[in-house]
Every structure is written in C-alpha cells, then in structure tokens.
Amino acid sequence: MTDVHNVTNALASISDHWQPHRLTSINDYDIKLVKIQGEFVWHTHPDTDELFMVLSGELTIQLRDRDVILGPNDVFVVPRGVEHCPKAAAEVSALLIEPKGTVNTGDAGGEMTAELQEFDA
Template sequence: MSAINIQEKFKLFSEHWTPKKVGELNGQQVLLAKLKGEFIWHSHEHEDEFFLVIKGTLQIELREKTITLKEGEFYIVPKGVEHKPNAKEEVHVLLFEPLSIKHTGDIMADITVENYESI
C-alpha cells in the first residue's frame, strides 16, 4: 500500500451522497464522500458513524439538536441515534465506519448505496 492523498482522491468523483472507499483496517472502512443538500433520516442500530469535515460546513440534524461541523471538525453519531446530514453547499467528508454498516441504515431509498466503490 502507498500513501493516500485525500485531495487527489476527491478529484476522482463528482456525485453526491455516494461514498467511495479509500481504505480498510481492522474490520473498518475509510470512505470519502461529497455531500450537498439533505439526506434522509436514518440510524445504524449496531454501528457508530464518524464524520470528519475536510471542506465546507456540514449540519448533522439529530431529533433533539443540530450539530454544525466546520473544516477540521468531526462528530461521532452514536449507534441507534437517528440523524440526517444536511449540506447547503458542497461538503467533503471522511467517514470511518464498520464494514457491515448500511448507507441508509434499515431504510431503502433511491439514494441507498449497497456496495461502496473503491477509488
């Protein structure tokens, strides 16, 4: 394996809400995603979800509050917590998740990704 340049990897895709796998370790996956607009309310029953903002500002709506993340900040959504990411402008994020996680939790939607493409 060689060094991964995150900025170069972000140049390889343009679609939103479609994470791309850039690495795996210890049953976890490292994903990059571009987000814009609103996602759907969902939760992950057995997995925490890590969001690190590389570029832009991301809001993660929870039922009781909204978390606002700026560049260089991260938030871990605890397992079982309903959440809805929202990006008014394009945001670049790094996600760190178990290999078993489902993109939209138990909800199947038009935006659900079942197998992440590796780049």
C-alpha cells in the same frame, strides 16, 4: 494498489454526491470519502457508531433534539441507534469511518442507498 492514498486526489475524482468511496480499510473498518450536498434521509445505524470528519464546507447533522454543525477539521460521532439526517447547503467533503459493510442509509433504505465505490488504483 498502492499503500499511499492522497485524500485531495481521491476527492477530486468523486463527481456524485452521497456516493461514498472507500479510501482504505483498517482492521474491520472502512475509511470512506464522500461529497455531500442537499439533504439526506433520516436513518439510524442500529449496530454501530458513525464518525464524520468534515474536510471542507459546512455540514449539519440533524438529530431529533438538536442540530450539530461541523466545519473543516471538525469531528462528530453519531452514536449507534441515534436517528440522524446529514445536510449541506453547499458542497461538503467529508471522511467517514464505519465498520465494513455499513450501508449509507442505515435502516432507512430507499433510493439514496449507494453501493460503496472503490477508487481506481
């Protein structure tokens, strides 16, 4: 594995939506890339915050009391325990920062739960 990771090349290798890929790790956190399109599931992460950074496209993070709309280079942190549901009308590329082992569907589980993918070295 190399020490240098190119975000553009890594995103180009992702073909499926809602399938996070680990770009790298730092301390106890994974830096993940994901392509998003459509609507996810409502869920919470009871024990951790979740950082979203939009790289391209427009992402809406639905919260029970409001919608947060993110464009390229926007960052939003969903606080631990806050129910949320990401959605995107068109494809979005995003970077996520979460503790290692965080499941994408949080406490909801279900068919959209994904195994964390690794990029080929």
